[in-house]
Amino acid sequence: MSPESTCWMIRLPRRGSHARDFVAEGMVSFGWDADLTGDLSARSDAQVYLDLEAAGLAKPEDQIKDLRMFADRMSAGDTVVVLDHTAGDLLFGEITGPYRYAPAGGSHHQQRPTRWFGRLASDQADQLLVAAMTKGRHRIRKLPEQTRWQRLAGEVDDLLGRPATDVPSRSRTATVRRRATSRASSAPKKTVVPDRLCPSCGLLRAPSLFPDGDEYCRDCA
Structure with missing residues (x-):
């Protein structure tokens, strides 16, 4: 560089x-x-x-x-x-x-x-x-x-990392998701609160990132 x-x-x-x-x-x-x-x-x-x-x-x-x-x-x-x-x-x-x-x-x-x-x-x-x-x-x-x-x-x-094209395969990703689903099925169900759109950064963020019900997320407030 x-x-x-x-x-x-x-x-x-x-x-x-x-x-x-x-x-x-x-x-x-x-x-x-x-x-x-x-x-x-x-x-x-x-x-x-x-x-x-x-x-x-x-x-x-x-x-x-x-x-x-x-x-x-x-x-x-x-x-x-x-x-x-x-x-x-x-x-x-x-x-x-x-x-x-x-x-x-x-x-x-x-x-x-x-x-x-x-x-x-x-x-x-x-x-x-x-x-x-x-x-x-x-x-x-x-x-x-x-x-x-x-x-x-x-x-x-200089090849310390992996090639940019080296991303997890669909099969590996699916395996991880199946394992996560299996673990989740035995856990108590939780109420899922949908993400909110921050009008400043344009990103969907977790509700917990909007302090005190603020319009903007914590990073933009």
């Missing part, structure tokens, strides 16, 4: 196939499953603000800062790290090109081409670094401890 490069974090939803899509398609995306803003390179902040406000998102000005950070401030050669919740891994990639708009991109309309070079089980990494992936109200930001992240990314690129 170049010492001049920057290490970025992008926070993903806990559910979904975002990380696998990134690796399969050689890109990283940011935003929402729905195309709320169109091509950021052709729209002013004022236009994007109105789009986000019409979509019912809270604090559009914060959302615009995040979108512009992704589209304008990330550079080719920078490192991007995401937490792949489905695999329990940190996934490392290198930005290889400029922002692009993908109107037919499914759930990935705002993209940067990316070379995903490796993954590392999150329990094998320094837990202080891992904790930085989940803190803060913004879904994209420069990671603290840049030197340590660059060193870790370099080690992963």
